[in-house]
Amino acid sequence: MKRSVGLPLMFAMLCAASAPDPAALREQAFDVPGFADFLAVDGDTVWATNDGRVEQWSIKGKLASVAVPKPCGAMAVAYGSLWVANCKDGNLYRIDVKTAKVQAIIATGIANPKGETNVVAGAGSIWVPSDGAGKIARIDPANNKMSAAIVVDPGTFYLAFGFDALWAVSSDEQSLQKIDPQTDTVVNKVKLGKQPGFLAAGEGAVWVQEQRDGTVARIDPHTAAVSGRVTVGKTLIYGDIDVGGGKVWLRTTEDQTFVAINPASMEILGRLGKPSGSGALRYTASGIWTSAHDVKTLSWWSASED
Incomplete structure (x- = not known):
């Protein structure tokens, strides 16, 4: 009980240090032939899965490819x-x-x-x-x-x-x-709800996409009980999720490219980008990486013009 009571204060402290501001993010898109999909951050670069290979990218372009x-x-x-x-x-x-x-x-x-x-x-x-x-x-x-x-x-x-x-x-x-x-x-x-999928742990909770319901569930990591839900859209098949900077970041497949969620209030803080089909998302302190294999792009979202 004591841990559960302390969660709102924890969320408030996390959100106070939030960065980056979703409203300030601007997209820098790279054309990526093939089927760039899942992502992993490596310092100021990102690795992406592709057809028959994984590739390393920075905001300057492709750096490496491994079969x-x-x-x-x-x-x-x-x-x-x-x-x-x-x-x-x-x-x-x-x-x-x-x-x-x-x-x-x-x-x-x-x-x-x-x-x-x-x-x-x-x-x-x-x-x-x-x-x-x-x-x-x-x-x-x-x-x-x-x-x-x-x-x-x-x-x-x-x-x-x-x-x-x-x-x-x-x-x-x-x-x-x-x-x-x-x-x-x-x-x-x-x-959980219908067809749960990708999840992330951080910002005070465990966060799970309930893909068929179009919702994100917040789970208390100590009690393993659902402590909140937010409806994002009709479906989240198949997107991605990450946490950081006092926010939950959710790659969507309809209505927009991704959304930012306040972990305390479960409010959607921003809906960014145009619908771009399925893809992945990874948070960094400087910005957000997203992929969109249906339109063959990898995007860097940041507040600065690098």
């Missing part, structure tokens, strides 16, 4: 490497971010070979949804080997790490599962 048979899902940058799921062969690629060379290919299995999935880092490990029947692989970056297989709900494809826990969404079971990295077990679970 991966079928890169899929959201990626992670950790331990000096880019971690990418490869849906063609059901494995995990580890790529050196400095040299753009493949360091290792790890047999993990990929739970959703259609590609709507993600890889995350936390608690000294890399985590991969590895089996659609209900398993998550935990990878030790020190030796590139699986150290544990966590049993979860069937259809668990989406992950986030935060508040000292791994959070996993099963779209099939409409569940958010809290996993303790100390025991590699599910310690709490909450029922």
